[in-house]
Amino acid sequence: MYKKQQIKKTWPYPVSIITKPGLRGMYIRLTRDKKVKVTAPLSMPVEDIIRFIDSRDAWIRKNLARMADPVSYECVTGEMHYFFGKQYPLHFFEAPSGGIALRNGRLEMDMTPRTKNRALLYRKLMKEELKKVLVHYIRLWAPQMKVRPTSVTVKVMKSRWGSCNVKTGELCFALDLVTKPEPCIESVVVHELNHLLETGHTPRFHALMTHWLPDYKERTKILTAWPREFI
Known part of the structure; x- marks a missing residue:
């Protein structure tokens, strides 16, 4: 059971707060459209949530400043688009x-x-191009990691780069990855495959990521350097 918390205090950036039962700590996530989402235990006092957000204010401002502004696309001749990390x-x-x-x-x-509808066709073709690259990296990494994903799909995802159903082995990836450099796409693939070895983002999960891709953190940072197109 989730509960959206209403807090009177405001910050210089949009903040939404969700409380959930069973959580032990508080977490902050920055969305691609520059919003701050905070998740906290259901029993957490409002004052503690406010103090937590205030304590991360410098980190929030720094990372929001790094994120590219959303760009509006009309899909017309001559319009510049990113395709696997380069603009054309x-x-x-x-x-x-x-x-x-x-x-x-x-x-x-x-x-x-x-x-x-040119935009609709463009999106369909981008899905096909991205899936080719995803399948390539899945075939490269799955045997090395000794995991067996069952399927791969591509769709528009607003708040994450990928997801993994650890019970079924189904992988799903954000269409916007088609605009990113291939090393970043590879890192997201390894990240989702890694969930088949370790469900949560635990110390073991990050240790495994470092084992597979020692520079995965640097690759992750690059993901936010390009404007979001497919959201």
């Missing part, structure tokens, strides 16, 4: 079937005369 102008061409490829320093999107 988008160009459209009529073709027998839909597809997308890097040609002549441009991100060229083929579409049929029947295409009515």
Whole structure:
């Protein structure tokens, strides 16, 4: 049972507070749209929650400042888009079937005369391109880590880069990863596969991440350096 806590105090950034039973500590998460989400035990006094947020104010401000501002995209010719960590102008061409490829320093999107919604087609093609890269890294890392994921899907995710159902082995990844450099995508893949070895973000989980990818923390920081497109 979750409870959204109403607190009269305000901060210079949007804060939402959720209390849950069974928690032992408080946690802060920054969303991609620059919001602060705080999770606290259901029995935690409001005054303690306020003090906790105030104690992390410098950290919150520092990391919010590092995050790129959201960008609005219209999916028109010449518009700049990130594709696996590099920026390219988008160009459209009529073709027998839909597809997308890097040609002549441009991100060229083929579409049929029947295409009515360019943005929808672009999103569909980006899902296909990202899934190819995800499958590549899953096939590379799963045998090394001795885990067996069962499936991989891609969808728009607002507050996380990926998820893992530890019971079924199903993996899900944020479509926005298609805009990030491949080392960052690889790190997210290893992160989700690692949950098949250790469910929570425990000391053992982070020790395993360091074992697989010694620079995983640096890769994680880079994830927030690019504007969010698919949210």
